[in-house]
Amino acid sequence: MTGRRSRSPALPDPELDARGFVGARSVAERAGVSRSAVSRTFTPGASVSEETRRRVLTAATELGYHVNHLARGVSGRQTGIVCLVVADIDSPQPSRMARAITERLQEAGKVAVLLSVGGPSDDIAATLRRALNYRADATVVMSGTPAQSIVRECLDNGQRLILISRDDHIVGPDNIRLDNAGAARTALGLFLQAGCRRPAVVTTGLGTPSLSARTDAFVAAARAVGIEPQVVRQGQMTGYDNGVAAAHQLFAAPVRPDAVFCVNDITAFGLIDAARHVFGLHVPEDLSVIGFDNVQQAGWLSYRLTTFDHPVADIAAHVAALASKSRDDRMAPTRIELAPDLVWRRSVRI
Structure with a gap:
């Protein structure tokens, strides 16, 4: 346990470690107590008298001492660190989710370490192995679907894994997922209520x-009522350009769809812009569109996109609760399914 020096010139020099930090021994000497008393003072729930606590805190303030939680975690059962494995951190939805989880973890006394999954060489397995080096209390995977082998390696090393919207057939990790299929069925129902009979779904080959x-449930729901929807799979990313390309594929055909469900909002924006500016269509009069994610731009006047929102606050709360469990309190993996919230705007005919 160490802390950065910040002392009054009138006080004698405290003993510093090799990096120039005030040590717990200096606090103990100043307070006139044992070093273990200093440790107990800064350990939640530990037994220490009020007088000892007062003397230790006073000495720590005078010397500018702060607890080194990392060193304490390495020598104990928990580090207080939670790793977040995230791809496309610049995209609106991953950024919003990572921020909410980070803030909730901080409220729970944890420190989030962000590990970004970058290019092709920076795969999920390599990133998870880096996370093991931190001896984190948990690692939250928001990107990719880890192979069972790396999952087993993490679990065997005492690493708790929390997957968000990943494959729930993987054995071992906790999983927090959305009812994506239910949302897709709701989207199809909204189109049918609006009188649309030529629906399409735009997704990726990812x-x-x-x-x-989302894609499979939308197709199944349409077929259940005797409609064969068009399915467009554009590229390996869910981006604006994919939406534009999908619009060219759909609206240049002799028979155009009158409703499109896009698997995320950014794709929907590209599709809407191309439908309007290239093909002269009006939303929602000629074309109803529903997205997914409820990013900030979905509420802009240019789009006013009906979409589905992630229950971000609930997801963050569940992550913090799971990450705060002790290693001795890890029974069967937790499986949580949350319903996305429909956000109604003006991109579907009434």
Whole structure:
């Protein structure tokens, strides 16, 4: 346990460690107590008298001492560190989710370490192995679907894994997922209520569990009422350009769809802009559109996009609760499914 020096010139020099930090021994000497008393003072729930606590805190303030939680965690059962493995951190939805989780972890006394999954060489397995070096209390995976082998390696090393919207067939980790299929069925129902009979769904060839669930459920719901929807799979990313490309594929055809469900909002924006400016269509009079994610731009006047929102606050609360469990309190993996919230705007005919 160490802390950065910040002392009054009138006080004698405290003993510093090799990096120039005030040590617990200096606090003990100043307070006239044992070093273990200093440790107990800064350990939540530890037994220490009020007088000892007062003397230790006074000495710590005078010397500018702060607890080194990392050193304490390495020598104990928990470090207080939670790693977040995130791809596309610049995109609105991953950024919003990472921020909410980080803030909730901080409220729970944890420190979030962000590990960004970058290019092709920076895969999920390599990133999870880096996370093991931190001896974190948990690692939250928001990107990719880890292979069972790296999951087993993490679990065998005492690492708790929390997957968000990942494949729930992986054995071992906790999983917090959305009812993507239910949302897709709701989207199809809204189109039918609006009188639309030529629906389409725009997705990618990426095939992540969440995107596949939205696509497959939409197609199944349409077929259940005797409609064969168009399915457009554009590229390996869910971006604005994919929405534009999908619009060219859909609206240049002799028979155009009158409703499109896009598996995320950014794709929907590209599709809407191309539909309007290239093909002269009006939303929602000629074309109803529903997205997914409820990013900030979905509420802009240019789009006023009906979409589904992630229950971000609930997800963050569940992550903090799972990450705060002790290693001795890890029974069967937790499986949590949350319903996305429908956000009604003006991109669907009434």
